[in-house]
Amino acid sequence: MPDDHVTGARAGSSHASHPEVLKRLKRAQGHLATVMAMIEADRGCLEIAQQLQAVESAIGNAKRLLVHDHIDNCIERAAGPISRGTRSALEEFKAIARYL
Numbered sequence: 001m002p003d004d005h006v007t008g009a010r011a012g013s014s015h016a017s018h019p020e021v022l023k024r025l026k027r028a029q030g031h032l033a034t035v036m037a038m039i040e041a042d043r044g045c046l047e048i049a050q051q052l053q054a055v056e057s058a059i060g061n062a063k064r065l066l067v068h069d070h071i072d073n074c075i076e077r078a079a080g081p082i083s084r085g086t087r088s089a090l091e092e093f094k095a096i097a098r099y100l
Contacts (some may be wrong), residue, residue, distance in 0.1 A: 016069070021065050024059075027058045028055050031055040
């Protein structure tokens with residue numbers, strides 16, 4: 001199990017965002033199953049591409065939510081009380097993380 005100083009929390013610890021992350025991943029899983037069925041049914045490329053975009057979007061949204069939760073909870077908890085300048089830097093990092 002990773003050390004707290006490496007991850008900011010123990011592996012397996014529950015976060016408030018995890019149910020929402022899981023919901024988004026299940027949505028992506030459903031879209032992916034649809035894409036696979038569409039390919040097997042020889043559906044049109046445009047329809048398949050639209051569904052692949054939905055898969056990508058759902059996974060990207062789950063990733064962003066997880067990263068933001070990690071910043072808000074794990075990193076700030078590990079750092080302890082932080083200055084206004086540090087908080088500003090964390091907020092900027094969260095904004096940049098949207099583009100990951």
